Amino acid sequence: MSRPRCERCVRPQNHCLCHLIPSLPSRTRVLILQHPDEVAHALNTARLAALGLMNAELKVGEVFADLQQWLSSEYRACLLFPGEEAQELPLASVPKDDRPLLLVVPDGTWRKARKLLHLNPLLAELPRVCLPAGLQSRYRLRKAPGEGALATIEAITVALNLQEEPACFDELLRPFEALIEGQIAAMGEETFLRNHQKS
Structure with a gap:
């Protein structure tokens, strides 16, 4: 029998994260397109970002x-x-166009995200934006597939911080950090240090 889950954050009820999820306003609209394989992922940071x-x-x-x-x-x-044509955030405002941004964010592995672009030609036609080089993920339990590879919630937080400065969206990361701490606690500090600390 499966454990009861919170209907909002879909975490087991004894590990509900709702008290850590903020409710942040933003001028930028965020549309997250999640590959179905990500729905059951233990972290599912896209859902946390959308809720926050x-x-x-x-x-x-x-x-x-x-x-x-x-x-x-x-x-x-x-x-x-990312891509050759991608402009680094923040985007300058366009003369005579003061509309806010709609940031479309594919959520999945790099391979699955590329598949979303392939299956939805309209996505591939959109102007691309990217984050600055050299960013590091806070997700200490996974080796990043490449430099600058962030969890979806991290990428959205950085993008909004850049685009809407001086507004700060770091509060969005609280449930993500709690998830990481929970996973470390579950495996035990000794196992974490042995397997995940940089040598």
Whole structure:
């Protein structure tokens, strides 16, 4: 029999994170497109990000037939995904266009995120934005697949901090950090130090 889960954060009720999830306003709208394989992931940071931002939405799937409708003309849509054409955040405002950004964020492994772009040509057509080089993930339990590889919630936090400075969105990371601390506690400090500390 499975353990009872919180309906909001979908964590086991005795590990509910809702008390740590903020409710942060932002001018930038965040649309997270989550690959179905990520839904059952132990961290599922995309869900935590969507819950913590008042102006965010999480959609799950591989093909998003309603994508055109979600790319509201009230916003300047861009895709948070690296590439040769990607502009580094923050984006300067465009003359005569004071619309806020709509940040579209694919959530999945790099391979799955690329698949989302392939299956949704409209995504690939969006202007791309990226984060500065040299960022390091706080997720100490996993070796990052490459430099600058962040969990989805980390990438969104950095993007919003850059785009909406001086506003700070670090509070969004509280449930993420609690998850990491919980995993370390579950495995035991000695096991963590032996297997995950840098030599």
